[in-house]
Amino acid sequence: MRYIEDIHRKSKIVFPEYIDDYITEDNPVRMIDAFVDTLDIVELGFKNAVPQKKGRPGYNPKYLLKLYIYGYMNKITSSRKLEKATQTNIELIFKYFVSLLNEWDLFGKEIVAVDGSKFRACNSKKNNFSTKNLNRKIKYLEEKIEKYMIEIEKNDNTELSTAKPTKEEIQSKIKELKERKTRYEAYKKEIEKGDTKEISTIDPESRLMAVNNNGIDVCYNVQTIVDSKYKLVVDCDVINNPTDHGMLSKMTTSAKEIFEVEKLKALADKGYYNAEDFKKMRRTGSYNLCFKQIFSNATGESDFYLDKFKYDKEENMYICPIGEKLYFRRQKPIDENTKKIVYQNFAACGKCDFKDKCTKDKRGRRVRRSIDQDFLDRVDQRTAENKELYKQRQMIVEHPFGTIKRGLGMTYFLTKGMPSAKMEISFAFLASDFVNIT
Missing domain, CATH: 1.10.287 (Helix Hairpins)
Structure with missing residues (x-):
């Protein structure tokens, strides 16, 4: 059997007659070309959107935008060019592209997943x-x-x-x-x-946050909401709060407005577990599936974690893992939005053989119950009843983050400030959605 023969360097070859013939029909550049041609670059605020009458002619901003999107899809970025690009409304371009995806029926508009990920800011520790x-x-x-x-x-x-x-x-x-x-x-x-x-001092809006493997770095918290049908990003945001509290209802409301629907099923991880946010979801007609966090006690003994204490609603008391009863004592404000009901039984704790495993408080164990706990219990029950649906969360929402971090190579911001960071991440997710549909 012979080897595959290559073309001899002195052989004559016939080139295609048209440059377009070099591009395959399914090449992503055709999609980029068609999309950018639909944009009104004057409305979007592009510099030189209208050609100057005098001086040397410049490049068409649409051509440069096409080149930049293609570059982002292929791990080719430039911080200086990106900084200049963020002066135009890239976020609006992303939203316009999402509206096109909506018109093309590429969203399921029923199940969405929300997640956040830390991206290193342009500011060292x-x-x-x-x-x-x-x-x-x-x-x-x-x-x-x-x-x-x-x-x-x-x-x-x-x-x-x-x-x-x-x-x-x-x-x-x-x-x-x-x-x-x-x-x-x-x-x-x-x-x-x-x-x-x-x-x-370099990027004043960035903040120190916990990242993977128990490390810390100066970051922004990037939020996304992703539709379940083709794993396309519906909207994104950039915040400098290390926690995700409050973002579930905000991102879901944004998706509802884009889809023009009355309700959505939203899936989120433990970081979004927040009673006030869940209430907002309920008021807007949507509902969420979200597993609660399991908090350890001060001793680290799992047999005495809070979830091992059972609440008796009729008697309004807790029963500890060894059967002792903890009674209502008072209501304690934690902050302006949070109140906890305190249960304790110091007399029983004082003679308990397991006290050292349960608490480090010399007087005994205290259990604090949220005033919204009955409502949260219903959320927990609903989540438990829909485990199979909840299992889809990771497959839906972590896919786009994997695309831009591993596929497109974006793990940190090149520009400074939250507005610029939001424009930059909009570019990344615009490229991500292009990758997913081409």
Whole structure:
């Protein structure tokens, strides 16, 4: 059997007559070309959307936009070009594309899934400051300044060696340390005003967040809502709150407006478990499936986790894992929106052989029940009854994140500020939806 023969470099070849013949019929660039041609670039705020009458002719902004979308789909990005692109309304372009997908009947409009993922911001951890690390840095600088002052005093009283730093060099170091200390103290005062709990000096809107493998980084929290039919992103948002609380109803409402439907079934993970948000969902006619978090006790003994305490509604009390009764004591406000009902029985706890496994409180175990717990119990029951439907959540919503992180190579932001980050992620999900439909 012969090998596949290649074309000899001195052979004559006949090229296609038209450039378009080089492009296969199913190539994604045809979809990009058709989509961008439908956009009104004047309305979208593109610079040079109308050609200038004088001077050298420029490139058509539509051509550049087509090139950029294609580049994003193939892991080719440029931070400078991207920064310039975010000055136009990329978010609106994404929403227009979603409306086209809606017209083409590519959304199921019944089941959606909501999820969030942390993307590293354009701000390193060393340029992020909180009260805790500022106190540590200021203390370190004070110790260094004191050490240098002692060194100057020693140099004044003894013969200097040529190997040691001179008095002028030490004074220069002290000046530098004092300037840094002054800067840190200014950051600390700004935090103490109460407007923010941390300061990021490169991208002021970014925040320190927990990421994978118990690490932390300066990030934005990217939110998506994805339709179940073809795993297409319906809408996205960028927030600097590390938690997902409050975003379930917001993202679902956005999807309802796009779909023009009265209700949706929304699937979400434990990070979205929030009574106030669930109530908003109910008021708007939609309902959610969301498993609750299981919180450990202070000792870490799983046999005495909160879920092991059974509530008796008729008697309004809790029964602990070994059968003792915890009675209602008071209602305790946690914050302006949250109140907890406290149950306890210190007399029983005082003589319990398992007290050290149950709590670290010397008096005994306290169980706190939300005033919305009856409502949350109904949500829990509904979720438990629809486990098979809930299992689809990961397959629906984590697919687009996998596409842009692994397929398109986007794991961090190139631009600064929440508006620019939102435009950048809109580009990414626009490319993701293109990938999924082509």
